[in-house]
Amino acid sequence: MKKLNYLLIVGAATLGLAVHSCSDSYLEQPALGSLSDEVLASKEGVNSLLIGAYGALDGSGNGNPWEVAPSNWIYGDIAGGDAHKGSDGGDQPAINSIATFRTDASNGFLNNKWRADYEGVSRANSVLAVLATMPEGELTEAEATNIEGQAKFLRAHFYFDLKKMFNMVPWIDETTTIYQQPNDQDVWPMIEADFKFAYDNLPATQSEVGRANKWAAAAYLAKSYLYQKKYAEAKAVFDQVITEGQTSNGLAYGLLDNYYEVFYAQWENHKESVFAIQMVSHDGTNGISNANDGNMLNFPYNATFRCCGFFQPSQDLVNSFKTNPATGLPYLENYNANPVKNDMGVNSSDPFTPYTGTLDPRLDWTVGRRELPYLDWGLHGGQNWVRLQSYGGPYSPKKYVYWQETQEANADQSSWAPGTANNVLIIRFADVLLMAAEAEIELDNLEKAREYINQVRGRAANEDGWVHTYVDNGNPLEGFTNTPAANYKINLYPAFADKEEARKAVRFERRLELGMEGHRFFDLVRWGIAKIVLDAYFDYEGSVTSDVTGASFTNDKNEYYPIPQAQIDISRVDGETTLTQNPGYQ
Template sequence: MKKYALYIATLCFGLSLSGCGKDFLNKNPQGALSEEQVINSEGVEANLLGAYGLLNGNVSGTWGNSSSAPSQWLFGEVASDNAHKGSELADDPSMNRIEMLIPNPANVHLSQMWQAYYEGIARCNRTIALLRRDQGEENTISAARAVEIEAESRMLRAHYYFYLWRVFRNIPWVDENTSPDEARIIPNDADVYPNIIADAQFAVENLPDAKINGEMGRMDRTTAKAYLGKLYLYQANYGLALPLFKEVIGGKDITGMPFQNNFNVDTEDGPEVVMASKHAINPDGSGDNANVGDMLAGVHGTSPVGCCGFHQPSFDLVNAYKVDASGLPYLNREYRVDPYLSDFGQTDDEKAAYVVDTAIRFDPRLDYTVGRRGIPYLDYGVMPGDAWIRMVNWGGPFIGIKAMINQSQFASNAVPGLPYVTGLDVNIIRLADVILMAAECEVELGNLNGAMAYVNAIRLRAATLPPKQVNGVTMATYVVQPYASFPDATYARNAVRMERRLELAMEGHRFYDLVRWGIVKETIESYSAFESQYLPVYGGVVFLPHSAYFPIPQIEIDRSAGTLIQNDGYR
């Protein structure tokens, strides 16, 4: 396969045969081909699959794309109040700076994010360019299929640009009409968001209703509608976003779609999937098409996984799952009163005698999102506490669940000997996300009853989760009830925002939500004050105006010979 190392300063094009569904993720290189040889149906389709290949944020190999993971756990969760980097203080200190919101332009995770997603953009651009040449010269692709290919490419390109825009905000626009020489000098002083919307609009108008070839990883009109709605939502354009969300939701009843199925490799292609990064273990057992972006979240120590101990839920997140006597969440941080800490800070003797307090009222989604001592963890057995934690006094006593697979699934869905590299898909958009975005729109458009109905659908589904038990004993007072009313817009807004946190925790949304809601400074600084009572290193975080986005990688500025301008606050 011809490899094109495309970054924004050099603008070559990528060609890969990694695909978008598990059945055709397992492609092997077919040798070097000239450009003339790929101006045909087979070559264009192969380039398109290569464009899909960057959905997992991985250009090559099985290391080095944590920052570009489709789950966006580093920027979307660790930078927020939901999670800590975890692991140890000295392990990847560049992540520590992102968590503390003091990144510098030389941070390796910034350049990895930039390069991975501009590679994805390049593959989309190359697909469109080859398609145009085929239609003008060879015409081996039908007109109908040509429109679909362009729509798929532009939907993927919109996604890649949107991921970059959320992190860096001020980015250069490069499309299929940009030459390599032009790309070197394109500045980042123009708003690219209208172009992103235009790509998504084209996709809505031209993608088919059904998945092409029945492959779940493909873009279709439903995916495009959800994504375009999300783009409008980030602009606070609720009137345009809501109809799209309603079309995606249709008559679907989420209460019958098990929450846990979204995070199980055997049930991941369920009805809740709107857009996913498809992952698979290659036939030879290698994992470059696997979920390598989340591999560092592997459960550490004596656990069946044995590595790597990153992406640990925060005390604040865990306590947010407490509910009041009515089975409703605490919307004003009352959950911080008498916080639940598991066995954190106890003496060795106290830990030896530790017993789970089953009287605490918890939303059951807690124990399907967070691993805590004394509670069954997937099929690994009861989580023992410190023995599965890399460094408790650094990352806290909790571990994530959503990125892990069952031990019984290791043989066919994990790299041999490396069970933290799995074939588990990552949901980029799922139906619950769409429903809660619709609820948000309803609040802002004044339909509080409509918003409540959407939120209650999510809560009714949560109430069906099987309680976690040990020897027949239920390990918490699990309760989650629907709201009886949304008395005013402020209450409704807070309820929707809390529901997004509880439902989508550890899935990469939180930091970006806080930024677009305009509450990120107060939230992060309050969180820092609370969390540092137990993990002092996280104290004193100050959220500055520029902290809503991250610096342009210095290496990219250098490659552009100064054409790219550093973001304000990082100069």
């Protein structure tokens, strides 16, 4: 099974959208670098356009890569309280206002995010437009339907991202001829229709692992239902995904035995990968645009990674991994009481003893902590690995950082900050189980929900998959012992007392399982608890670091980001703008 090669976009996706020169010569010959309609309306041409649409998944070419990162680490995790911006206050200051909900429509990050998603929409639309002009016999019916299904899946993905970011966005499809469309209609029905078409028409497996299949479309369709609180519809599709679903390379969906194997290139495209954006290092371009460059800032400062000290996990997130020493369950209330010990203000040359209380073992695959193994790079160095503790806290990100043992293959040092071959997981099977559990709870099926939640917790309880103590003996992978690195204790939930307890459990489990994966802010918004949770976060975290002190969340405004002013300005028709700003940002 081949891995889809997004590099084929050269001479394909951008060519079909080429802008002609201002000279009259374009009337006599195609612009250099463009392809004729006849070439595009061929099997090779339309497939190249489709690969170009996949190539838009990483957002590259629309501002700095971190501004448009498909992992949504800024808009989902920093805005959701799982992480600080990190670095220092003067570095990438546009993120500061996003983290504290003081941003406005002039923030260039938001404009570039909008542009990146609509670039993807445009490329998907180009595929569908060309497909409609294909000569008879150029494609079999099955080939044409497969291409159409993939293009509609990708378009729905980009619109889903736009919807959860900006809410009211203009719908542009392959039939649109006037692009200054108003944002006065809800795009959920169109997103649903695209995912439904893909679910109904895509094959279960594909020739290349990076391509969307029917089960990825099903999971995304069910997620769309869940976001709209259509719980019965979501449950019906989740049931099918859980019992029948398989990856594009034919693996029945399931949880990997070890939590850490989910995130790293050496185990990629596994049975838990429902839909992932494919990344590759050393692609021959002497750059990292295909090597997860959206996360290029997110490595410990100094240490051996060179750059850049961003995306530092919050103390609030770390505290959520505490477990009750008697039950092995999380503290669903007051988890910030008796916080996990950190090394704030402790020099790396001074002794430090980590927290000795009981913890969920997923903490130390999510967060880099002082004196705990940092993958196979040895023990986390504390203050020396952090740019400014007082601003961003004492912790480092850990998911998606490359391992020392496999760095030659999976790290790319072609730029001033590292790239990696680690795929970006948009939906994984643990996420599916927890979303399905949410639907079951709202339908009063608490026992089924508990089964799904406990499947996820049961994997985390596998001691083989815990972080173990590490002794640096010169051979990275041989340094691990059989002794757990911290006092890990995790157990399964007993029967829930009522629906409210079940809700709290599944919401907390999503944070523990999916922490630092771009979901948190969007989860809080759709649950309707963003203000309660984030104001409490600001009150607590503001006593730990200086970056979010005094921040607050405003209901009926901050649930969505402002429509970028640059987009409003260019939407004018006859002197009137067609785009309307979101409430509270006028």
